[in-house]
Amino acid sequence: MSIELLGITILWLFLLGYVIVASIDFGAGFFALYGKWTGTGEIVNQVIQRYLSPVWEVTNVFLIFFVVGIVGFFPDTAYYYGTALLVPASIALVLLAIRGSFYAFDHYGKTNTVFLFLYGFTGLLIPASLATVLTISIGGFVEKQGNNVVLLMGKLFASPYSWSVVFLALVSVLFISASFLTYYANRAQDKQAEELLRTWAVFWSFPTIFASFLVFLSLRNHNLEFFNNMLDVSWLFILSFAFFLCAVSLLIRKKSYGLAFIFVMLQFASAFFGYGIGHMPYLLYPYVTIYSGVNNPIMAEALVWAFVGGLCLLVPSLYLLMRLFLFNAGYVQGRK
Amino acid sequence: MQDTLLWSRILTSLTLGFHIIFATIGVGVPVMIMIAEWLGIRRNDPHYMLLARRWSRGFTVTVAVGVVTGTCIGLQLSLLWPSFMQIAGQVIALPLFMETFAFFFEAIFLGIYLYTWDRFKNRWLHWAFIIPVVIGSSASAFFITTVNAFMNAPQGFTLENGVITHIEPLKAMFNPATPTKVSHVLSSAFMTSAAILAAVTAWLILRGRRTEYYKKALRLTVLWTFVFGVGTALIGDLSGKYLAEYQPEKLAAAEWHFETKEHADLLVGGVLDEKNQQVKGALPLPGMLSFLAHSDFNAKVTGLNEFPKDVWPPLFVHYLFDLMVGVGVYAVAISLLFLVIRIWNKSQEWNSWLLRLIVLGGPLSVIGIELGWMFAEIGRQPWILRGYMRTSQGVTTSSDVGAMLILFALLYLVLGVVCIYVLLRMTKKNPPEAEMQKRGITL
Numbered sequence: 001m002s003i004e005l006l007g008i009t010i011l012w013l014f015l016l017g018y019v020i021v022a023s024i025d026f027g028a029g030f031f032a033l034y035g036k037w038t039g040t041g042e043i044v045n046q047v048i049q050r051y052l053s054p055v056w057e058v059t060n061v062f063l064i065f066f067v068v069g070i071v072g073f074f075p076d077t078a079y080y081y082g083t084a085l086l087v088p089a090s091i092a093l094v095l096l097a098i099r100g101s102f103y104a105f106d107h108y109g110k111t112n113t114v115f116l117f118l119y120g121f122t123g124l125l126i127p128a129s130l131a132t133v134l135t136i137s138i139g140g141f142v143e144k145q146g147n148n149v150v151l152l153m154g155k156l157f158a159s160p161y162s163w164s165v166v167f168l169a170l171v172s173v174l175f176i177s178a179s180f181l182t183y184y185a186n187r188a189q190d191k192q193a194e195e196l197l198r199t200w201a202v203f204w205s206f207p208t209i210f211a212s213f214l215v216f217l218s219l220r221n222h223n224l225e226f227f228n229n230m231l232d233v234s235w236l237f238i239l240s241f242a243f244f245l246c247a248v249s250l251l252i253r254k255k256s257y258g259l260a261f262i263f264v265m266l267q268f269a270s271a272f273f274g275y276g277i278g279h280m281p282y283l284l285y286p287y288v289t290i291y292s293g294v295n296n297p298i299m300a301e302a303l304v305w306a307f308v309g310g311l312c313l314l315v316p317s318l319y320l321l322m323r324l325f326l327f328n329a330g331y332v333q334g335r336k
Numbered sequence: 337m338q339d340t341l342l343w344s345r346i347l348t349s350l351t352l353g354f355h356i357i358f359a360t361i362g363v364g365v366p367v368m369i370m371i372a373e374w375l376g377i378r379r380n381d382p383h384y385m386l387l388a389r390r391w392s393r394g395f396t397v398t399v400a401v402g403v404v405t406g407t408c409i410g411l412q413l414s415l416l417w418p419s420f421m422q423i424a425g426q427v428i429a430l431p432l433f434m435e436t437f438a439f440f441f442e443a444i445f446l447g448i449y450l451y452t453w454d455r456f457k458n459r460w461l462h463w464a465f466i467i468p469v470v471i472g473s474s475a476s477a478f479f480i481t482t483v484n485a486f487m488n489a490p491q492g493f494t495l496e497n498g499v500i501t502h503i504e505p506l507k508a509m510f511n512p513a514t515p516t517k518v519s520h521v522l523s524s525a526f527m528t529s530a531a532i533l534a535a536v537t538a539w540l541i542l543r544g545r546r547t548e549y550y551k552k553a554l555r556l557t558v559l560w561t562f563v564f565g566v567g568t569a570l571i572g573d574l575s576g577k578y579l580a581e582y583q584p585e586k587l588a589a590a591e592w593h594f595e596t597k598e599h600a601d602l603l604v605g606g607v608l609d610e611k612n613q614q615v616k617g618a619l620p621l622p623g624m625l626s627f628l629a630h631s632d633f634n635a636k637v638t639g640l641n642e643f644p645k646d647v648w649p650p651l652f653v654h655y656l657f658d659l660m661v662g663v664g665v666y667a668v669a670i671s672l673l674f675l676v677i678r679i680w681n682k683s684q685e686w687n688s689w690l691l692r693l694i695v696l697g698g699p700l701s702v703i704g705i706e707l708g709w710m711f712a713e714i715g716r717q718p719w720i721l722r723g724y725m726r727t728s729q730g731v732t733t734s735s736d737v738g739a740m741l742i743l744f745a746l747l748y749l750v751l752g753v754v755c756i757y758v759l760l761r762m763t764k765k766n767p768p769e770a771e772m773q774k775r776g777i778t779l
Contacts, residue, residue, distance in 0.1 A: 057443040060403055064410050065436045071414055072429025075422045082418030086734040089415055094747050097404035101751055104400030105758045148733040296503040302430050310437035317444045317468075324448055 003300045004290040007073040008283075010307060011066060012276045016269055018062035020176060025059045026123040027177020029099070031200070033120025036113070047185045047193045049107070058321070060100055072303050076288045083149040084142045085133065092129040095122045124170060131169035135162045138223050139285025161218040168211035172268070175204040179247065179264045183257035198251060205248045209241070212271065223285065230278035236270045243267035341728050343737040344416040347744060349713070351409045353706060354748045358402030360705050363477045363522065364529025365395045366470045372556065373466065377459045382777040383549045386768065387556075389453060391533065394759055396450060401755050406439075408744070416737065420720050420730030423500060427493050428483045430505040435479035442472025474522055481521045485513035488712075489582050490721050512582050516575040517712075523571055524664075524708065527564035528701040531667055533557045535698025538691040546686065549768055555678070558694065562671035569664055573628060580629030580637065583722065586715040588640040589649040590657040591625055592618075596639040600625040605658060608651060649715045656711035663704030667697050 028048045035044045071078040081089075099122040106115035136142055141156045142149060156162050178201035185194035216237075220227040230237070247263035250256055281289040369388045376384030414421045425432075445468035456462050486492075492508030494501050534557035541550050579587035588594070591603055594613045602625040606618025623633035630637070640648060670693045677684050684690070720727040772778075 057399070057403060057447060058440070060407060061436060061440045061443055064407055065433075065440070067411060067414070068429070068432045068436050071421055071425045072433050075425040075429075078414040078421035078425050079418045082414035082416075082421060083732055083734055086415045086732060086740060087736050089411060090740045090743060093408050093411055094743060096407060097747055097751065100404040100407075101400045101755070104397050105754055296426055296500065299426055299429055299503050299505055302505040303433055306430055306433050306437070310434070310440075313437065313441055314444075317441060321444050321448060325451065 003297060003304070004073075004281075006304060007069075007300055008276075008280075008290050010304070011069050011073065012273070014062060014066050014069065016272050018059075018066060019268065019272065020265055021059050021062055023127070023173040023176035024180045025177075026127055027173045027175075028181060029103070029120045029123030030174065031120075031177065031181070031197075033116060033123075036116060036120075044181070044185075044193050044196060047181060047188055047190055047197075058318075060096070063096075069303070069307075070283075073300060074283055074288065074290060076292060077283055080142065080149050080284050080288055081133070081136075084136070084151040088129060088132060088151070092126060095126050095129065098122055099126065124173070127169040127173045128166045131165050132156070132162065135159075135165045137279070137282070137284055138219070138226055139282070140222060142284060142287070144287060159222065161215070161222040164211060164214040164218045168208070168215050171204055171207040171211050175201060175208040176264060176268065178204055179251065179257075179261050182251065183261045186257045194257075198254065198257075202248065202251050205244070205251070209244055212240075226278050226285075229280075230274060233274045233277050236274035236277070240267050240271040240274065243270065340733070340735065340737050341731045343741050344731045345727065347737060347741045348409075348412060348416055349710075350741070350745060350748065351405065351412055352709070352713075354752070355402065355405040355409055356705060356709060357702055358398050358405060359477070360525045360528050360702070361395070361398045361532065362402045363473045363525040364527070365391060365398075365533070366466060366473055367526055368529055368533055368557070368560065369395065370463075370466045370470055371560065373463050375556070377463055381552075382772075382775070383552050384556075386549065386771065386775070386777060387553055390768065390771070392450060394762060396446075397755060397758055397762070399446065401751050403443075405748070405751070416732050417720070417730045418732050420725060423495070423725065423730075424487070424490075424721055426500050427490075427503055427505070427508045428486055431479040431482045431486075431509050435476045435483075438472050438475035438479060440472075442469050442476065445469045445472065477521055477525065478518050481518045482509045482511070482514050484712075485517040486511050487720065488517070488716055488722055489513040490724055495724055513578060516571060516578045519571045520568065520575055520708075523564055523568040524705060527561055527568050527664075527667060528705055530557050530560040530564055531671075531701040532698040534561055534671075535695045538694040541686060542688060542691050542695065545769075547769075549772070551685075554694075558671045558674045561667055561697070562675060565664065565668040565671060569668060572661070572664065576628035577630065583716070584638040585640060585643045585647060586649055586653075587629060588638060588643075589651055589715060590653050590711065592640075592651065592654050593625060593637060594639045594641050596636060596642060598626065598636045599623045599634050600629070600637040602628060603654070606654075608654070610651060647718060649717050653711050653715045656707045656714070660704050660707040660711055663700050663707065667701055667704070670694060670697050 031044055032048050098118050102115045102118045106119060135156070136151065141152050141159070141162070143152060144150075178197050182194060182197040182201050185197050216227075216230075219230070243263045243266040247260045247267060250260035250263065281291060283290060369391050372384045372391065373388035375381065376386075376388060414425075445465055449462070449465040449469055452462055452465060454462075486508050489511040490508070491511050492504040492506070534554060537550055537553040537557055541554065576587065579590075591600075592606070592608055592613075592615050593600055599622065601620035601622050603615060603618040603620055606615045608615055625637055626635040627633050629635060670690075674685075674690060674694065677687070677690065716722055718726050718728070720730045
C-alpha cells in the first residue's frame with residue numbers, strides 16, 4: 001500500500017471514529033433537550049449524564065485529530081478547504097465552542113435551561129454543518145477563480161444532493177445515539193429509559209435508511225463518476241443494509257442491545273468505507289487528489305510512526321476509560 | 337487585500353489571546369492539584385484533599401473553554417493562513433499531530449480523575465491518575481510551542497521557488513528556539529496558575545474567611561508562585577541569550593538598541609523619538625543588555641541599524657517586554673515578601689495590604705503571559721516564518737474575515753462572561769465551609 005493510501009485510510013478510520021462517538025454525543029444532547037420539553041427528561045437524563053460526563057472531552061479530540069492529520073498528510077487540503085470554507089467552518093466552530101463549553105457550564109456549574117437549550121440545539125446544527133464539508137468534497141461547489149478559491153454558496157443551497165446529505169446526517173445521528181443509549185440504559189438496568197430509548201432507536205432507523213437511498217440517488221445526478229465508483233463496491237453497501245436489518249430486528253425483538261449497537265457501527269463503517277473508496281483518489285474533486293501536493297515521504301512516514309506510537313498510548317487509556325465507566329456495572333448503575 | 341491581512345492578524349491574536357488564558361490554567365493548575373492531593377495523602381490532612389478537589393472542579397470549567405478555543409485556533413490556522421499551512425504544514429505536521437495525542441491522553445485521564453474520587457481504597461491510586469493529566473497538558477504545551485519556535489527559527493527543510501524539500505521533522509521540531517521557549521512557557525504557566533490560586537485564596541481571606549484551610553492554601557500557593565517565578569526569571573535570561581544569537585533584531589527592537597555597541601545598556605521604561613533614534617526618560621542599566629545577551633557585561637550586542645528597515649519589528653515591543661519583565665519581578669518579589677514575613681514576623685502573615693498585593697498578583701500574572709506572547713509574536717513581524725515567508729504572503733484571499741472577526745469576538749465575550757459567572761456561582765453556592773461540614777472535616 002502506498003503511503004498516501006495508508007495515510008488516507010488511517011484518517012478515514014479516525015473520521016469514522018469521530019462520526020460514531022460524536023453522533024452519540026450530539027444525539028444525546030438533543031434527547032436531553034427533547035426530554036425536558038416533553039417531560040420525559042428525568043427518565044433519560046440520568047443515563048445520558050452518566051455516560052457523557054467522563055467522555056465529552058474525548059469526542060472533541062477526534063475531530064481535531066482528523067483536521068490536523070489531513071493537513072499534515074495532504075497540505076494542499078489546507079489551502080483549498082481553508083480558503084473556501086472560512087465562513088461555514090467558522091460558523092461550525094462557533095457552534096462547537098458553544099456546545100462544548102455550555103455542556104461543562106451546565107453540568108459542573110449550575111443547571112440552567114438556556115445552557116441546556118444551547119447544548120441540545122447545537123447538537124443538531126453541528127452534524128448538518130460538518131456533513132456539508134463532505135458534500136463539498138465531491139466537487140461542483142468549489143471553484144478556483146484565479147488565485148482565489150471560492151465556495152459557491154448559492155449552488156450548495158439549491159442542490160438536492162447537499163440537502164439529502166444534511167438529512168442523512170441528522171437522522172443517523174439520532175439513530176446511532178438512540179441505539180447506543182438503549183444499550184447503555186439496559187446495562188444500567190433502567191427499564192424505563194431503556195424502553196423509551198429503544199422506541200426512539202426504532203423510530204429513527206427508518207428515516208436513516210431512507211436518507212441513505214436518497215443520497216445514493218441524488219449523487220447519481222450530481223457526480224456520475226463517483227456514483228459509478230461506488231457501484232463497483234456495491235457489495236459494501238449491500239452488506240451495510242444487511243447489518244442495518246440485523247440491528248433493527250434485534251432492537252424490535254428487544255434482544256442483545258450490545259450486539260445491535262455493534263451492527264449499527266458495522267452498518268455505518270461499511271457504508272462509510274464504500275463511500276470513501278468511491279471518493280478515491282480525490283480529496284476535493286477535481287483539484288486535490290491524494291497524490292497531488294502530497295507531503296514529503298519522510299514526513300508522511302514520521303506521521304505514520306507517530307500515529308502508531310500514539311495509538312500504543314491511546315488504546316490502553318481508552319480501554320481503561322471504558323473499563324472504569326462504560327463497562328463498569330457499578331458505575332453505570334449509579335452505585336459508584 | 338490589506339484589510340484581510342489586518343483582520344486576519346487581529347482575529348488570530350484575539351483567538352490566541354483568549355485561548356492562552358485557559359491554556360495557561362490548563363497547564364499549571366493540574367500541577368497544583370497534584371501537589372495539594374499529594375500533601376493531603378502524605379500528611380493525612382483533609383484540608384489539602386479538599387483543596388485539590390475544589391480546584392479540580394473549577395478547573396474542569398476552564399478546561400472546557402480551553403478545549404473549544406483550542407479547537408478554534410487549530411482550525412483557524414488553516415482557515416486564515418492557508419498558504420502558510422500549505423508550506424509550513426508539511427514541516428510542522430509532526431508536532432501538531434503529537435500535540436493532539438498528548439491532548440487526547442490528558443482528556444481521557446482527566447475524565448477518569450474527576451470521576452474516581454473516593455472510588456479506590458488506596459488513595460494513591462486516585463492521585464496517580466492526575467500524573468498523566470500533568471504529563472499530557474505539559475506535553476501538549478511542549479509540542480505546540482515547538483511549532484511556534486519553528487516559526488521563529490525555521491530549520492530542517494529547503495525552500496526553493498515555493499517548493500519544500502529535504503524535510504527533517506526532528507530537526508524542525510528541535511530548533512534553536514525550542515529549549516528556551518518551551519521551558520519559559522511551562523514555567524510561566526506554572527507560576528501564573530499558582531499566582532491565580534494564591535490571589536483567589538487571598539481574596540477570600542480578605543473577605544473574612546480565616547480558618548486553617550485558607551492559611552494552608554495561601555502558604556502553599558504563594559510558596560509555589562515563588563519557586564516557579566524564580567525558575568521563569570532564570571529561563572527568561574536564557575531566552576535573552578537565545579535572541580541575541582538567533583533573532584538579534586527582536587532583542588534590539590525590544591531594547592531600542594540601534595547602534596552595535598559593547599557594554600550595552602538595558603533600558604527600563606522611556607519614550608522613543610523614532611526619527612532621531614533618541615530615547616527619553618529611560619532608566620539605563622549599564623552593561624546589563626550585554627549580560628542578558630552574552631553573560632558578559634562588556635560583550636558586543638548587535639544593533640537594529642545592522643538590519644534593513646523593512647525587516648524591523650515594530651518598535652513598541654519595548655513596552656511589552658518591559659511590562660512582562662515587570663510583572664515577573666512583581667510576582668517573585670511579593671511572594672518572597674510573604675515568605676520572609678511568615679518566617680520573620682508571623683503576626684503579619686495576614687496583613688491586609690500584603691493580601692491585597694497577592695490578589696493583584698493573579699490578574700497581573702495573566703497580563704504578563706499576554707504581554708510576553710505579544711512581545712514574542714509581534715517581535716517577529718514582518719515574518720510569519722522568519723527569513724522565509726512574510727505574514728502578508730500567508731494570509732487567506734477570502735473577503736469575509738472582517739465578519740468572522742465580529743462573530744468570534746462575540747463568542748469569546750459570551751464564553752468569558754459565562755465562565756466567570758459559573759465559577760463565581762460554584763464557590764458561592766458551595767463554599768468550602770459547607771463542604772467541610774458535609775464531609776465532617778474540622779475547620
